[in-house]
Amino acid sequence: MSKYWVITKEVYKKNVKSFGFAVMVLSPLLVFAFIAGLTYYFSQEEQQAPDVSIAVLTENESINQIFSNEEWGFEIEKEIGTETEAEEALLDESISGYLVAEVENGTIDAQLVYTDDMSELLPIIQEALSNYQTMVRADQLALAPEEVMALSEPVMIDEQYVNVEEGSLTQEDFSDRMIQQGGAYFVSIAIMIFIMTYAGIIAEEVASEKGTRIMEIILSSASATNHFFGKLTGVMLILLTQIAIYAVVGLGAWLYFKDAQIVQDLIGGVDVAAIFQELMGYTLIFFIVGVLMYVVLAAFFGSLATKMEDVNKAVTPIVFLALTGFYVGIFAFTAPDNMFVAVFSYIPLFTPFVMPFRIAAETVSTFGIWMSIIGTVGFAIVISFIALAFYRSNVLIYSDTNLLGTIKRSWSIMQSNKKAKKLNHSA
Amino acid sequence: MLEVKDLTKTFGSLTAVDDLNFTIKPGEIMGLIGQNGAGKTTTFRIILNLLTPDRGHVLWNEGYLTTKTFNKIGYLPEERGLYPKVSVENQLLYFAQLRGKKKSEIKPLIDHWLEKFEVKGKKTDKVKTLSKGNQQKVQLISTLIHQPELIILDEPFSGLDPVNAELLEDGIREAQANGASIIFSSHNMNNVEELCNSLIMLKDGKPVLNGTVRDIRQQFGRTKLFLESDLTPEELRQFPGVQRVEKTNDGIDVAYLTETEDGKAIFDAATKNGYIPTFSQQPPTLEEIFKRLAGEKNE
Numbered sequence A: 001m002s003k004y005w006v007i008t009k010e011v012y013k014k015n016v017k018s019f020g021f022a023v024m025v026l027s028p029l030l031v032f033a034f035i036a037g038l039t040y041y042f043s044q045e046e047q048q049a050p051d052v053s054i055a056v057l058t059e060n061e062s063i064n065q066i067f068s069n070e071e072w073g074f075e076i077e078k079e080i081g082t083e084t085e086a087e088e089a090l091l092d093e094s095i096s097g098y099l100v101a102e103v104e105n106g107t108i109d110a111q112l113v114y115t116d117d118m119s120e121l122l123p124i125i126q127e128a129l130s131n132y133q134t135m136v137r138a139d140q141l142a143l144a145p146e147e148v149m150a151l152s153e154p155v156m157i158d159e160q161y162v163n164v165e166e167g168s169l170t171q172e173d174f175s176d177r178m179i180q181q182g183g184a185y186f187v188s189i190a191i192m193i194f195i196m197t198y199a200g201i202i203a204e205e206v207a208s209e210k211g212t213r214i215m216e217i218i219l220s221s222a223s224a225t226n227h228f229f230g231k232l233t234g235v236m237l238i239l240l241t242q243i244a245i246y247a248v249v250g251l252g253a254w255l256y257f258k259d260a261q262i263v264q265d266l267i268g269g270v271d272v273a274a275i276f277q278e279l280m281g282y283t284l285i286f287f288i289v290g291v292l293m294y295v296v297l298a299a300f301f302g303s304l305a306t307k308m309e310d311v312n313k314a315v316t317p318i319v320f321l322a323l324t325g326f327y328v329g330i331f332a333f334t335a336p337d338n339m340f341v342a343v344f345s346y347i348p349l350f351t352p353f354v355m356p357f358r359i360a361a362e363t364v365s366t367f368g369i370w371m372s373i374i375g376t377v378g379f380a381i382v383i384s385f386i387a388l389a390f391y392r393s394n395v396l397i398y399s400d401t402n403l404l405g406t407i408k409r410s411w412s413i414m415q416s417n418k419k420a421k422k423l424n425h426s427a
Numbered sequence B: 001m002l003e004v005k006d007l008t009k010t011f012g013s014l015t016a017v018d019d020l021n022f023t024i025k026p027g028e029i030m031g032l033i034g035q036n037g038a039g040k041t042t043t044f045r046i047i048l049n050l051l052t053p054d055r056g057h058v059l060w061n062e063g064y065l066t067t068k069t070f071n072k073i074g075y076l077p078e079e080r081g082l083y084p085k086v087s088v089e090n091q092l093l094y095f096a097q098l099r100g101k102k103k104s105e106i107k108p109l110i111d112h113w114l115e116k117f118e119v120k121g122k123k124t125d126k127v128k129t130l131s132k133g134n135q136q137k138v139q140l141i142s143t144l145i146h147q148p149e150l151i152i153l154d155e156p157f158s159g160l161d162p163v164n165a166e167l168l169e170d171g172i173r174e175a176q177a178n179g180a181s182i183i184f185s186s187h188n189m190n191n192v193e194e195l196c197n198s199l200i201m202l203k204d205g206k207p208v209l210n211g212t213v214r215d216i217r218q219q220f221g222r223t224k225l226f227l228e229s230d231l232t233p234e235e236l237r238q239f240p241g242v243q244r245v246e247k248t249n250d251g252i253d254v255a256y257l258t259e260t261e262d263g264k265a266i267f268d269a270a271t272k273n274g275y276i277p278t279f280s281q282q283p284p285t286l287e288e289i290f291k292r293l294a295g296e297k298n299e
Helices: A005-015 A019-047 A061-068 A083-093 A116-140 A145-152 A175-210 A214-219 A224-257 A261-265 A270-281 A282-304 A308-334 A338-345 A353-360 A366-394 A402-426 B040-047 B086-099 B104-117 B132-144 B160-176 B189-195 B213-219 B233-238 B259-271 B286-295
Strands: A052-060 A097-104 A107-114 A161-165 A169-171 B002-011 B015-022 B029-034 B054-062 B074-078 B149-155 B181-185 B198-203 B205-213 B224-228 B242-246 B253-257 B280-283
Touching: A005 A019, A005 A224, A005 B074, A005 B086, A005 B242, A019 A224, A052 A061, A052 A083, A061 A097, A083 A097, A083 A107, A097 A116, A107 A116, A116 A145, A175 A224, A175 A282, A175 A308, A175 A353, A214 B002, A214 B086, A224 A282, A224 A366, A224 B086, A282 A308, A282 A353, A282 A366, A282 A402, A308 A338, A308 A353, A308 B160, A338 A353, A353 A366, A366 A402, A402 B002, B015 B029, B015 B040, B015 B181, B015 B198, B015 B205, B029 B040, B029 B189, B040 B149, B074 B132, B086 B104, B086 B132, B104 B132, B132 B160, B132 B280, B149 B160, B160 B181, B160 B189, B160 B233, B189 B242, B189 B286, B198 B213, B198 B286, B205 B213, B205 B286, B213 B286, B233 B242, B233 B253, B253 B259, B259 B280
Parallel strands: A052 A097, B029 B181, B029 B198, B074 B149, B149 B181
Antiparallel strands: A097 A107, A161 A169, B002 B015, B002 B054, B198 B205, B224 B253, B224 B280, B242 B253
């Protein structure tokens, strides 16, 4: 086994077996389950709301019938027959309001006395009474049921959602855009969470090895290149493991629960396959490149720290970069056409956060998308090698100066090594 | 065989190592002494290829050190560190694998090494559960278990009690017997005197002492005289060349001479009545030489 793989395996094994990894994997699942449970609970709560009782005072049997239907979301207090009784019931809060209704010459004369509890029921009652009035009048005019239907039929609108693009109108499915924007939103949050987590992991890996001088043993055993890329690979494998666990859990849960009422209630109208497709496209590329890029940066900044305690300080620049990207992304969500957003979407460090929103809003051409992908990948490769070059000398500096001071010293060691190599060659 | 030739390394205006030369043959131990910041760790780092020298070179068996040579090195850094959450066994296996060994080669050796260094704790224990001394031993084992041919120990004795220091000395001697070339730095001159075939003292990157322990001591002359006789300290001070006189706890007078030759007149005077229990003229100890050289101002 090459040393590169020895290092990769060690990083992977050590982390995956740790308690922290279990917490890291489980906590989003728990949060998700909690939110789903809460959503379900409230939706159930809403459905079985008929805590409200009202009294209906009418001579008209049909009106009585209408309101006896359980679907209205309130109960009818049938014992109450007069306004006096109703007022008393209102006073002792056994009902929330009462309706007095009479029909005269096809016109319903209704009076509703109600408290706060009932305010939401107003349109429902009005609609029910209006429908009944329509029926009564239709009857008077001797209209057939078909004729009534014809009269009350709403106008059908053929919707065409279009996009103004380069002087022409392109038709577009509105739900597609919703899904794309949702996907972009999801990715920017996921990138943020994964960057924070994995940047922390690798920075800690590097800083702890440096702080404990294990680094010196390792770098006298294997090349810095092997170590740096072995660590990166190990951490990326941990990331893939986490995603794979979610994929398996998600798929399992989907197969098991997809027909369950609760799932139907929650995601009834959502096209899961379409979301999945969306996530598998550009979004996945941006996710992977984005996390990789930030993990490389984290390894670099981690190697600047002298002690474990300094890790948080060392990764602060990354946190700020990621936050900037994240907020520009959120801004892009509302204003995808903005010039500022367009510029940021081509800055490699911010591309993964911003570009998905522009793709969703279709304010960027396919050429532009690929340009940004190539730019981001290229940038990730370049910073990997810059980080590696610094890494070699960073890990030998144990100073208490600030990050810039450490970078400066690291640079001078690099230069002195380079100069020395040249001299040795020419000698 | 390790050969260090004309080694010079500067960082900006600071010369960390200045024209250093030495050779360590198989089975030889060299001590590297010097104050903090004298250039010991930089020397080790250049040997380990972590730093590139401005001038000169390091040869191992007449070739340059490459990643292949890494497998033959055992290195103990000055500040000790292990992975706290990894078991003793996995730790040793990992470092040995990084030195190109297979797991199956090292696994059977672990029990033997833990026993040899009297490590208290099981090999399945996590490192952080061991005491500091035992952790240090685990690290020593990881430096030696892959049977390196070049062993570099940066302050290996610091923090060890006398019993453990002796275990370490035994370990170093065993590696020496197996033909390893060993270089170590130390602040404890006793360890250096006991173990080393040769030594180098660095001061501001420059070698100020270089040779065998005996030769180095001799080159300072037998200027320290231990004397038990009828002569009083006052009388002793009157002799030419006597700089100062001290009395040890055992009642022995110690006279510091300018030159070896100064002892003769004292010997004649002290023995004029015949037998005396002590007359011993010694070169200064390494520690005295160290202190003397370290204290000297640069010319």
